[in-house]
Amino acid sequence: MSGSSADPSPSASTAAASPLALLRAHLTPPSPATGPAPPPPSPASAPRDYRKGNWTLHETLILITAKRLDDDRRAGGGGAGGAGSPPTPRSAEQRWKWVENYCWKNGCLRSQNQCNDKWDNLLRDYKKVRDYESRVAATAAGAGGGAPNADPPSYWTMERYERKEPEEEMSGSSESGEEGSGGEPEAKRRRLSRLGSSVVRSATVVARTLVACEEKRERRHRELLQLEERRLRLEEERTEVRRQGFAGLITAVNSLSSAIHALVSDHRSGDSSR
Template sequence: MEKNVFVVVGRGDKSREYRKGNWTLDETMVLIQAKKMDCERREQRLKELPRGSSGRPQEMRWKWVEDRCWGRGCYRSQNQCNDRWDNLMRDYNKVRAYETSSSVGGNPDLSYWNLEKNDRKERNLPSNVLPEVYEALTEVVQRKRSGAASAPPGRPMEEKRRRGPGAGSPAPLHARPVTTTDSEDSQHPISPQRKRKRGEGSSSNTLELSSAIMKCASIMAEALQAGEKQEEVRHKDLISIERRKAKLEESKSVMGLQSMDGLAAAINMLASSILGLVTGRVQKLQNK
């Protein structure tokens, strides 16, 4: 069971014990609601400011979000809220970009909300974005875009209605914590600029890695093909050499047989000559 770890931070005569570790779903929804209210508050304030004036610094805005979350039972620091918000928006933008891509093409089976965790990871998508969180973030994004008339495609609630009642219905909000990978970020806050750069660089790094893997695979395939061709040439050369050896052996055998036949014929001729000579001498001796 997850333990609630708190860090005490002093502020003059006051102190706050900030909770550390993974964010629960309730804490996440409180943060999104506080961020939505902050956007509405800042929009109203900008309308009232004279032209050319600037709003409060970024740190002051997140301090307001921290105070709002603290009043709703989400005991997180402004740095934790900032880092958690960056992580939420990064995952939201990935899911939204996938839902609006041509690869989905209105096919409900390919929708993010109908994919298994392994399928999401294979598509370089976050594996644990909940429909409730996506819907709440959509409202905040629409608010920032000055109340766009149409909602972005691929809304999870529409997918749930399309799949029918009872299909993959989530557990109650209070009974299900959201396990996230940003607990270390909460303990060691990272500036929003660094986290944005890290999020923007992840896609380019993935593309570069994919390109390098494709190049390595192409080089390996070419090397294997060249090796197979060289092996085939060697095999053909060996067969040609064996054939030449067989022809030489056959030629040697034929030449040997021909030599033996010639020698036998010469011996026969010599024997015939000797026999004729002896016969002639014998006849001469008899005639005397």
């Protein structure tokens, strides 16, 4: 374990380098002759307690090193490890599992999903810095005839609004260039006019649709009110018919009771006369 080139752990010089420099080195074509041997994957039977929270600089450097080694393996640089090295993973899940195993072996206790998300964030930040430096270089090249300007500030020391200023300045300069040319402003005005007309037409269609929906809603509400009124009238009619039926039944029972009393009285009067 004395060869420093074959040791998969990050060296002191790698740890001292910035993540941006390592990302730039990652985007360069790998050298097949110097690719270190990949570490063997850890056993899947051992449960892992993954670390949460923000990434430290040490963890970020380990992730960048692991991703560089994985790219070397995919490019054929892993063949220097001998016949005992594991086969190169083919699927993205296997590759990120390999990265997780490497990070885990070197003290970065992160899962493959965490490594994948962190790598996406690193690439996004790298692209922002690269675009910023390209804009600064283009501005310096455009003003090469004048006095030399001071060194531009670092992207990471700038405020968020300062990072957006170069983009806004470039967009403003492109618009002023269009105004200075002959035919482009007229074409731009025509495009804006067509866009405004389409927006007005769309707004008109939306307004008509909303009015039609409101009319349908009101009509349906009126129909529901009419149905409710009819239901109440029918309920009142049924109640009245039921009341009249009970009244007729009571009258009939009273008449029958009176007839029975009269019959009983006549029968008693006949018996007493004998």
